[in-house]
Amino acid sequence: MSELSFENVSVRFGTGRRALTAVDGVDLTVPSGSVVGLVGESGSGKSSLARAAVGLHPVSGGRILVDGAPLGRDGRVGGRRPLQMVFQDPYSSLDPRMTIGASIAETLPRDAVRGSAARRDEVARLLGLVDVGAERAHMYPGQLSGGQRQRVALARALAGRPDVVIADEITSALDVSIQGTVLNLVRDLQRRLRLSMLFITHDLAVVRYVSDHIAVMYLGRIVEFGPAEQVLRDPRHPYTRELLAAARPGGSAAGPTGASALPAVVADAEPADPHHPPTGCRFHPRCPVGPLVHADRTVCRERDPAAAGHPHRTACHFVTVPPAPPHDPVCHGLAEPPAAATATG
């Protein structure tokens, strides 16, 4: 059990006019032994954050720490990798030319499991842990079903004896009928092994099922973080509310007639260009309670409502329920006249 922390982490791609900051000053903690579900629309930076943590993307600013120890550029600390990642596509971690037993054995720490018999036994134990028969160790990934491949990818990650597991959309490529069993397995393993996990998904039903906490990402920033049931029951950021509305049966932030419940000026807004993120609050050109709808909310265009320091934190100038304590810098709206601090959405 270990704590993973991102401190003001940025990930930038490219240079000059084509430069893009995929992750911009993210502060996020995965508390020891818990699951943080990271959600957000496509392109919000979820995978970039995860890949930076395991050393697959360079971190251009900030620090990533495991139990307070900063990770090196290659994702290692003290010669070992405390984080292991499971990808959407199992072939990202399983070499199709290697047997699954060899793939798992490759990740076993050399100093902890010595000798070929011990390594074989450990591979068998890990395969058992993910409900794949040890007799399949000699098979190749292409001979397994998608669900079995993903189980093997999980076993391979566990073989590295990680302090924290990062799972990036691990069920989204699977048939719906298999997704449930893989999720059950992940939840069961997480509890049995008391793993700390960063669980990335765009599926709110999935995040509801596995997460203790939820972090919501929009255009490179965390806009809301809190206990899972609170965020789902009482979403405070307008973007989180939009995500939840879109996930309801019938989809999209639409009213009972099927017409968009969003004001036309918001519904017609262009998606933000990540190369040129909006000033102030990045969500302001799409926000149903922001300056497009309330002309006096100019602060949304001007000042960045960075989220910080509160168990259920929200990066919005006009977050209302419950009011943030006076010392909490989350809500600049408290510094505004009381009328301005009343959200209508």
Ligand SMILES: Nc1ncnc2c1ncn2[C@@H]1O[C@H](COP(=O)(O)OP(=O)(O)OP(=O)(O)O)[C@@H](O)[C@H]1O
């Ligand atoms: N290697 C790369 N080079 C340049 N830009 C990249 C690279 N990887 C990601 N990006 C860009 O960074 C932004 C964030 O992408 P990322 O893949 O992290 O989003 P995501 O939230 O994981 O999306 P999805 O839900 O589709 O997986 C996007 O604008 C994407 O085009």
Ligand code: SF4
């Ligand atoms: S800060 Fe303003 S634009 Fe941003 S989410 Fe809050 S109300 Fe909307």
Ligand SMILES: [Mg+2]
């Ligand atoms: Mg992704």
